[in-house]
Amino acid sequence: MSSTVLLNLLRCGRSTIARQTFLAARSSPETSTASGKLVGVVGVRQASGSARFDSDGSGQPVTWDSFGIWDNRIEEPVLLPSSIRYGKPIPQVSLSRVGSASILGLRKQNEDRLRIARIHDNLLYFAVFDGHGGPHAADYCYTFMEKFIRDALEEEDDLEKVLKKAFLDADKALHTHLSYFNNASFLTAGTTATVAMLRDGVELVVGSVGDSRAMLCKKGRATKLTKDHTPDRKDERHRIQRFGGFVTWNSVGQANVNGRLAMTRSIGDFHLKTSGVIAEPDTQRVNVQHANDSFLALTTDGINFLLSDQEICDAINQCQDPTEAADVIAQQVPGALSFALTVTLSRS
Template sequence: MSTVALITVVRNGGCQVRRVLLMPRLLQDSKYVTAVRHSSTTQRRTSCFDPDGSGRPTTWDSFGIWDNRIDEPILLPPSIKYGKPIPKVSLANVGCATQIGKRKVNEDRFNYAELTDSVLYFAVYDGHGGAAAADFCDKYMKKYIEEFLPQEENLEIVLTKAFLEIDKAFARHAHLSVDATLLNAGTTATVALLRDGIELVVASVGDSRALLCRKGKAVKLTIDHTPERKDEKERIKKCGGFIAWNSLGQPHVNGRLAMTRSIGDLDMKSSGVIAQPETKRIQLHHAGDSFLVLTTDGINFTVNSQEICDLINHAEAALVVTEQAIQYGTEDNSTSVIVPFGAWGKYKNAEVNFSFSRSFASSGRWA
């Protein structure tokens, strides 16, 4: 839909957009939906979804709202700005779940919130060496992001500054604390900001992940920070650190840490472990984008990205993903946060089957 057409929608009754998208479920099997406005006379007026008078009906694909499963109004200002209808992403539709697995405590944390009228926040944190660093990020990350938002238009810069500042703040907190274990505490951090319902920016350190389901296929938005990456390994060595492999063949920084970037892990900073996140910006296409999902490694090392896409198709999806990880043999904490977009429920999901061999192989990952 062109910008001119969107302006026509606003002038001729933008409220009509919301009314059509909130139609009863009895319309969900209809192939086409049109809106007609009538004057006080019997004369028919042009549909606000057919501004050019061509007579061609509007399909659900035109709006990105598929099968009437997400009943949300259209955000008119950003729709006009970007020249396409953009549905409001509601926090009420966000799904989240966390499972302790076979650990004694759950060190995973997750959060989501509305920071401003136009910016939404979603995050997962996977703590190690205790939950102190994950708790600190869960409590204060929003504060630092909100501090930088008015100063900087670029959301990638906002997130980078927030990550670096919260790492410094945790260091101050740990050094002032009487609890010496805080010096060894750290956490992954995967944070997503969504502006105007269309601009998605993700920042990450560690091995928690973000992926987008686009036209039924998994699109990875993060890359794990592990010693297996050549660029990460080189930085560790340049800073005086070393890589050691455990009995399972897994590389660790200085024989202790399975990741090369994190928040906290103060005893590892001199060995090249940094809090500088890698960021990614993507523009959503609600006609084809089904959802964003953030996951911790209890899921990532047992359920692959495409399987996550295939599993997620209903309101209890976050719980299904964490339970599938447990079925596949994870012993770690498992957490997922799922944010549905316009094409939620549009693409058919493949069946995911239990694999005994994978369950057996993965069970040694956290031994």
């Protein structure tokens, strides 16, 4: 539980002519072959090889400024359907622009898992699972959470409802899976789950259970998108007590459910379900404001114990690239298991 995962997203750069800020992404085979829905641009945006894409209606071509120390002038494939829908150029984000770092520290086993994927041309998936009691729950979510999300998307378009259904379905299926092993200790495994989905480059929806966090950096200031599910919260503690569970505090003042678990929501931990530990996530939806929002960070409790959200934001802003940012964050937890992942979308 002293591990760290960081997703650094949504870095914004400004147009020198339109003075409007957009997400930036490097051109890659993944983005340049997306069913003809993308248009690569350098300096001037063009559609169908001739029509000029002028976001401000001035008739002038859109050109791009440099993107600070993280990027120089780069090609940006554009999501045309999303751009038309929102009335401004929205680039397709390449999943190839990822940096990561992992430090095992004094731990014997890494129980953390993370996953990134492009579910559809216009929908990105980022997930962090901080396991405890063994890797079984985190492994299962790493492998199957995306499937449950895809299944839910066939029935529902609202991403908040999609995430709630996917979390509950994953929890139910995990119980069935672990029961096959006929090993009671497996049923005590659990994991946090923090999932962020970015649709159309604008709609950001986050779902979370446990004490892993998500925060958005707006104009250089950190804004929380999740709340820790711990017994310290009055509403969470009351639910535990209504179910017949109890809360104790250890020698360092950490509250635990039935003296065993430091969180009140998780996927797995089936020995504590009757005591009020649930898998239903809290969700939040925000629209990315390209001129103000620079990145999204997902972190687990190891880094949150030492660094505030603002300190994480400041540290990333001082790094040269996403790989360095991931390494810097991971190095903040000497002696502990640390894992950091950075995904750069654009930079102001």
